[in-house]
Amino acid sequence: MSFLRNLFAKGAVERDLDQEVRSYVDLLTEEKIKAGMSPDDARRAARLEAGSVEHIKEQVRDVRKGSLLDSGLQDFRYGIRLLRRSPGFTMLAVLTIGLGIGANSAIFSVINGVVRKPLAYPDADRLMFITSQFPTLNFSKFWISPPEYFDFSEHTRAFSHVAAYTTGAMNLSEGDRPERVNTAYVTASMFDVLGVRPQRGSVFTADQDQPGAPPVVVLSHEIWQRAFGGDPSIVGKAVQTNGLSRTVLGVMPPGFDLHDSKSQLWVPLGLNPANRQNRGSHYIYLVGRLSAGMSAAQANAEMQGMLRQWREWVPQGHAPNDSTHRVQMAPLRDEVVGNVRKALWVLQGAVALVLLIACANVANLLLARAESRHKEFAVRTALGAGRTRILRQFMTEGTVISLLGAALGLALAFWGLKALLAANPESVPRASEITLDPVVLAFTIGVALLTGLVFGLAPLLHMGEQAVSLSIKEGGVRATSGAGRNRMRRGLVVAEIALAVMLVIGAGLLIKTFRNLTSVDAGFDAENRVTFGLVLPQASYPDSQRVVQVITDLSRRLEAVPGIERVSAMQGLPPMRPVNANDTNFEGYAPGPGDPPANVDYYQTVSLGYFDTMGIDIIAGRGFEAGDAIGGPVVVINEALAKRFYKDKDPLGRRLNPFLGPNTPMFTIVGVARDVKQGGLEAPAGTELYFNFEQTARLVGFAPRQMNLVLEVSRPLSSLMPAIRQAVSAIDPGLPIVQLRTMEDVVGASLARQRFLSLLLAIFAVVALLLAAIGTYGVLSYMVSERQREIGIRMALGAGNGRVVGLVLRQGIGIAGVGIVLGVAGALALSRITQSLLFGVDPADPATFAVVVAVIALVATAACLIPMRRATRVDPLTAIRAD
């Protein structure tokens, strides 16, 4: 009870104690008067004997139960009162810390959502992603073939379930507008592997996953809502996909996805277990769930054993082995998160630096305030406040500032993240899982408390025991303030500048990387080019000649539109498309042990006029001609292929045998095209083989059903959109137009992640630079006001403006110089970490370093300007009289 009384009835308890101690003094006085002292003497003696009333009270307070909490609240209230009294200081401090904490919370919430959170499946850490690897072909992560999937799932003990899948897209015609929808083709076992049950209806069984089984589909919650309005009787109904009618079996729960593919439809993969012939046909990925009690390491060991005996299961034909055709596994989460992890940690490191700089700044502000509060603390100490109590007061103030900062920071993080992700939706995987959840909240509060303690502690460091006694004396004669204190303030600013230098160098390197990437020659002209995708479903267009006819008709129709100059079609859209690695025989090429295997990275099928429309140079021979449609089999190769397989020989006229199906004839090379980037702008171009769309359909009955049209235009895309839509729907109103956009956007999208990273880092670097400038300004202007007297005396003794300016500038340049040297050293030390994120720029790039050093030096000088001016305006008379 008394605990609560102490806490709540605080005023009453205080008054009570005060009265009690006073009555004690009164009684003592009375006693002394009785003993014969004069009333005045008695009172004086009593006071002397009793000691300071305040001291007694302070001691009583300290023994009280609840005293810690009580004085904590008192500090807190006192802290808030003080902060309210100096709103300028408070706002600056809260804003600074808010920026620092906000940046940390934002990046941490990205890490939390993308890297830390387990995938949204039960026991997701037991899921492994299984791929193949062909070391001699330089494919570190490749698909698996169906027979390999069956071999593996039949023999494994380490996995309770294994499933295969591939992803693609289908035309869903429901309602008035056809739509292109991401689709996952999965084995029936996939739902067991992932451990997710449908929200309504059922998923497909192994029987429904047989080739030739009646077509079925499972819908995602999102597409059920969007395309079918959440129809409660959807199960059992038929929907049209790729012109084929499929029965809806069920609806998955909200947010269900596989490998961040944003799949909306789930259809059976329909592998035939009896067909073990197509061993070379690698096109599926595997996901497995570890058996109970099995570790990933055990599963891996089992896999190594399998690789050694696979040949026994497959006496003939292509089989995995442990040298040239490995099978490997990694946790599914690592696969989904991919290489963004490192970039995110770099960002987190960057924002931690920003926060450190912010802390140093606020510590400096508090330090400056502590100087002016010297007397207050000295008085309180003399009145009996324990030293720990004063220390706690500092901490409480720091914590109040940082908690306010945290509130501001959370708001900044929330809105900032929303804006950033909206502007860069493709920049990180699992973006939908990035939220401000309790973990982020706890992180933010933890960071806030820690920062509060850190910069709350700073003033303590110099408020040593002697400082308290000194300050009373100093109060009388104000000399230049203690050297130790100044060293501390300068040290903080040096650290700020050093950290800012590191950050700005990092940002500079990334910006240079981004610039290098955008100026990479992709091998084609992106300017004034527009593209969109089209899929001609098998059900509506069973004949490949018909596919060619439709694309040709559409091209002619589009070319008739004013503003559209040329139209061609291509199978794969550069500069970023999946490798398809096709075995290809080159006539007269027998690879020796050290030679590259006879395999081509990319097969590309293009329509007539493609090289002109895309602006791809033909450097030898010719491109495709109208006569090729009915002529003999011809191909165009790229430079990389010529270099790899023909070295110094002339490839024109030589023959090769690709694999486009049974009875593929020999093709003659008629031209060499310049390399076009296909695996991303930062990767070297792979080998590429171009087929003529019009020709292969006739020769081997093969025409890709998924084509990208490319249009050379002389008007902006927005003004052409209606005409393009009209042309497509005139051909077939059921055909959805997929991603109509400019080629420049396509190239830009392939750089989304780099752009995101360099943009964020640039923002943080600017913030860091600003904070460091404020810090430098703060410490210099403080120095000027501290040394006003000295400056006044100097001026009185005849020092000119130049001398005074020199005094300030020397200080400023000294601080900046040391900071820059330390920062450059730090950046060099970190260069190994940044290396892998860079492209075409050395982590110790002298140009970047030079520019950054110049910028920082300039900013530091600018920060000196105002203090310098103030110093020259010191009026010697006022300055000397000031105290």
Added chain:
Amino acid sequence: MPPQPANLLQGTLDLLILKALALGELHGLGVSRRVEQITRGTFNVKPGSLFPALHRMEDAGWLASAWGASENNRKAKYYRLTAKGRRQLEAEIGQWKRIAIAITFALQAT
């Protein structure tokens, strides 16, 4: 020459205050004087130790306090032992005796 005030042995202050109050309620100065008296002037409890101790013991429930009037009609806060305080006094006396005997034996040992 008054006897030199001895340093209070840790823990003895509580015992002395409890003992002083066992005879009747007292205000702060009264406690101080009573302790001085019963220890023959050996212990002089200063307010800096007295009040923290009184408040601590009140919080522990050994003492109860109330405002009253002094002999000269001055307002003063009076402390008295509670039942819990009496039990505490018994306990502390027992403990003190054990310590005293032990120390005596220790000092007589040769």
